[in-house]
Every structure is written in structure tokens, then in C-alpha cells.
Amino acid sequence: MPRVEPAILWIDRWSKYIGLAYAHESNDIIFPVGYLINDQMIYFHIADLIQRYHVKTIVLWWPSKQKDIQEKITKFMTSLNYIIEKDEITIETIEEDYTSVESWEIVSNFKKNETTDTISAMLILERWKNKNQK
Secondary structure, eight states: OOOOOOEEEEEEEOSSEEEEEEEETTSOOEEEEEEEEOSTTHHHHHHHHHHHHTEEEEEEEEOSSOHHHHHHHHHHHHHHHHHHTTSOOEEEEEEOTTHHHHHHHHHTOOSOOHHHHHHHHHHHHHHHHHHHTO
């Protein structure tokens, strides 16, 4: 039986789209998952990704100054706990200020969309991995 590598799933939650990226715990390569439409099926899709990628850590962005968005993220984290309660998965946050600007520069597109959400997810997961490997 092949060895299953635990993974980290980054979720960049916004009102319309959720950008996603993942990485295996043992290496620095970050893979884009793409985006999901933030609708009533979102938790079903996230549960599927958790199983598919053998996720052991979920990382969410945390805006340092936007209290209204912090409240939404807290509610989202609470809902995530319902779908992962049987699994040994940790949920962590990291400040993500200005990654949207970086992702817009990468795609040369100054309009927020699903592509920038996915790239933001990859950038923030990269920051989180760099922070936690020191």
C-alpha cells in the first residue's frame, strides 16, 4: 500500500469565491486547487478535498484590521469544525494583508476574481509554510 502524505489545505474565503491551494507537509511545492463558488454546497466540497488530499492542517487567512471579516472567518471556522470533528485536523490562521494586491500583479489584472483568489491562496500558504519551517 502506498504511503499517504499528510497535506495542508489553504482556504482563502471570500463572499463569492473560495480560493484553494494545498501542499504536502514534507516539501515546499504548493499546488493550486482552484476555486469553489461559496454557496450552500461549500462544506460538502471542502470535506471532499480533505479526504482527497489527506488534509491534516487547514489554514485560513485572518485580516489584521477588518473586524467584520474576522467575524465571518470565525463563523466559517466553527462550521468547518462540524465537518472535521471526527478527523484529527487542526485549523490555523495567518494574517494575509496585501496578498490580493500581489496576486493581481502576478496575473496583471486589477479586478478581483477566482484567479486572484487561487493565487492569493498559494501565496498565503507559502507564507505560512515559511513561517512554520523556521
